[in-house]
Amino acid sequence: MDRIPILKFGNALLVTIQVDMHDRLATALEEDLTSKIVEYGAKGVLIDISALEIVDSFIGRMLDNIAAVSRILDADTVVVGMRPAVAITLVELGLSLTGVKTALNVERGMALIHARLKTSDSEDDDAED
Amino acid sequence: MAANVGTVAELVGSSEQLILPEWIDLQKKAGSLNTGRITENELVSQSREFLHLLRDGLAKGGSDASNPAYGPAKQLLADVSRSRALQGFSPSETATFVFSLKQPLFNTLNRNSTLSPAQAAELTWSVTLLLDELGLFTLEVFQKSREEVIVRQQREIAELSTPVVKLWDGILALPLIGTLDSQRTQVVMENLLQTIVDSEAAIAIIDITGVPTVDTLTAQHLLKTVAAARLMGADCIVSGIRPQIAQTMVHLGVELNVVSKATLADALAVALERTGRAVTKQKRQAASEQTKTPAEKGQ
Amino acid sequence: MTTPKIERLDIRSSDDVVRVRQLARTLALGAGLSLVDQTKIITAASELARNTLDYGGGGFVVAELVEASGRRGLRLTFEDKGPGIPDIDAALKDGFTTGKGMGLGLGGARRLSNEFSIHSKPGEGTKVVIARWK
Numbered sequence: 001m002d003r004i005p006i007l008k009f010g011n012a013l014l015v016t017i018q019v020d021m022h023d024r025l026a027t028a029l030e031e032d033l034t035s036k037i038v039e040y041g042a043k044g045v046l047i048d049i050s051a052l053e054i055v056d057s058f059i060g061r062m063l064d065n066i067a068a069v070s071r072i073l074d075a076d077t078v079v080v081g082m083r084p085a086v087a088i089t090l091v092e093l094g095l096s097l098t099g100v101k102t103a104l105n106v107e108r109g110m111a112l113i114h115a116r117l118k119t120s121d122s123e124d125d126d127a128e129d
Numbered sequence: 130m131a132a133n134v135g136t137v138a139e140l141v142g143s144s145e146q147l148i149l150p151e152w153i154d155l156q157k158k159a160g161s162l163n164t165g166r167i168t169e170n171e172l173v174s175q176s177r178e179f180l181h182l183l184r185d186g187l188a189k190g191g192s193d194a195s196n197p198a199y200g201p202a203k204q205l206l207a208d209v210s211r212s213r214a215l216q217g218f219s220p221s222e223t224a225t226f227v228f229s230l231k232q233p234l235f236n237t238l239n240r241n242s243t244l245s246p247a248q249a250a251e252l253t254w255s256v257t258l259l260l261d262e263l264g265l266f267t268l269e270v271f272q273k274s275r276e277e278v279i280v281r282q283q284r285e286i287a288e289l290s291t292p293v294v295k296l297w298d299g300i301l302a303l304p305l306i307g308t309l310d311s312q313r314t315q316v317v318m319e320n321l322l323q324t325i326v327d328s329e330a331a332i333a334i335i336d337i338t339g340v341p342t343v344d345t346l347t348a349q350h351l352l353k354t355v356a357a358a359r360l361m362g363a364d365c366i367v368s369g370i371r372p373q374i375a376q377t378m379v380h381l382g383v384e385l386n387v388v389s390k391a392t393l394a395d396a397l398a399v400a401l402e403r404t405g406r407a408v409t410k411q412k413r414q415a416a417s418e419q420t421k422t423p424a425e426k427g428q
Numbered sequence: 429m430t431t432p433k434i435e436r437l438d439i440r441s442s443d444d445v446v447r448v449r450q451l452a453r454t455l456a457l458g459a460g461l462s463l464v465d466q467t468k469i470i471t472a473a474s475e476l477a478r479n480t481l482d483y484g485g486g487g488f489v490v491a492e493l494v495e496a497s498g499r500r501g502l503r504l505t506f507e508d509k510g511p512g513i514p515d516i517d518a519a520l521k522d523g524f525t526t527g528k529g530m531g532l533g534l535g536g537a538r539r540l541s542n543e544f545s546i547h548s549k550p551g552e553g554t555k556v557v558i559a560r561w562k
Binding site: 020021022023024053054055056057058083084085086088089092093094095 | 445446450471478533536
């Protein structure tokens with residue numbers, strides 16, 4: 001079975017979802033990410049979904065799960081690059097992914113993760129959750 | 130001389146020098162030039178051209194305005210009518226163009242000695258019917274043009290009323306004005322979210338100072354916009370909630386679970402702070418008191 | 429687009445759910461839907477296809493381009509011969525689920541469509557019809 005590649009980027013993991021995922025692929029990604037966070041001791045997970053044309057409740061649940069699991073493993077999950085049409089649809093669907101952090105692009109997402117790592121020198125937005 | 134409409138065509142051709150000045154005179158009396166929207170030259174050339182086309186129509190198409198021979202004449206009427214609709218002429222001012230031609234034509238028929246009174250009356254009747262039909266056609270085109278103007282204006286209002294403006298690098302503002310219905314909200318929402326992507330803005334301020342009432346549905350739309358923006362990675366601040374609106378919302382049981390500020394200025398201050406900026410007042414130097422402080426603000 | 433386009437697709441595996449999404453996208457483009465409307469109907473199709481698979485034990489979808497009073501759109505009909513839904517009103521509520529989903533499938537699909545109808549008889553199966561107009 002094909003899998004979505006997970007890249008290590010400093011102390012963060014980067015996943016770029018570029019295919020229309022079937023459900024088994026999404027479940028596999030969830031499992032793979034969990035084990036990689038532990039393996040690398042990653043502090044952040046960046047999931048780039050800018051190529052995704054839709055996010056349904058199954059993929060939404062996957063994102064929520066990944067965020068919840070990584071939180072337990074002391075890593076931040078940031079979902080980046082969600083398209084406007086996808087965001088509107090998700091809200092209409094009733095999914096607001098409140099447990100997931102978001103950013104406009106990979107760069108901003110990475111900055112968000114780094115900001116948390118350097119908690120000493122900034123009054124960042126993390127406290128809002 | 131046989132009394133058919135072809136006769137009228139000939140008469141129009143031969144008596145143009147009489148008909149045209151009389152017709153233009155009548156149009157002027159009816160006030161066609163009073164508004165100053167068209168010049169006398171334009172009026173004369175329009176009138177002369179129509180008279181020629183009408184003559185062609187009469188010669189080939191009889192008294193039936195739906196005959197293809199009247200195509201060019203109708204085309205001219207449509208152009209005249211459309212341009213007058215856009216220039217703001219009233220419907221009657223526009224229709225006068227055709228109806229005022231009746232009198233000069235009747236006079237021409239009566240002046241012609243080769244026609245018997247019965248023939249003249251018959252032709253007058255035919256011409257009346259023809260011009261009535263052309264007049265109605267003119268009004269129809271006029272009406273259609275006005276409707277097109279209205280549709281275009283509605284579209285423009287919809288676009289104009291949802292401007293997303295950049296307040297600062299990475300900070301957008303959406304000043305909403307007027308009532309928010311579902312359809313407009315959708316346009317507003319998509320517009321804002323797309324601008325967030327295009328300008329990579331981290332914060333969007335939705336200012337509802339200009340929104341007269343907020344009902345449950347509007348509040349829901351606002352919340353959805355805020356939620357969608359958050360999913361994309363941008364924060365929204367709602368500003369300008371008027372006291373009555375705040376009260377209504379509490380009564381309705383609507384919880385606007387977002388950051389809200391009293392004024393756009395307050396919201397901007399928060400946005401600047403969140404993006405790591407501070408606004409400070411410049412100390413005036415005693416020596417140069419009335420120099421251009423605003424221009425130096427950026428320094 | 430004068431010829432009405434109708435296509436039928438079996439839903440037997442999670443790969444078929446992806447195929448339903450692709451079919452919905454093709455037809456949504458054909459109907460000239462805006463990007464947001466396309467996304468909404470494809471997402472609704474994805475939810476319903478997964479319902480058909482997970483709760484109905486598999487079934488099929490019929491997708492068609494439709495036209496009414498000058499507006500174009502697409503209609504999707506999902507059918508299965510599964511256990512059916514005993515209480516439809518409860519099933520339409522957010523958070524209702526008997527399976528592994530988030531319970532947003534039916535209610536979400538309804539919110540994402542312009543038209544929504546559901547017929548279900550316990551023991552006989554379920555039929556859901558959605559449509560989105562330009």
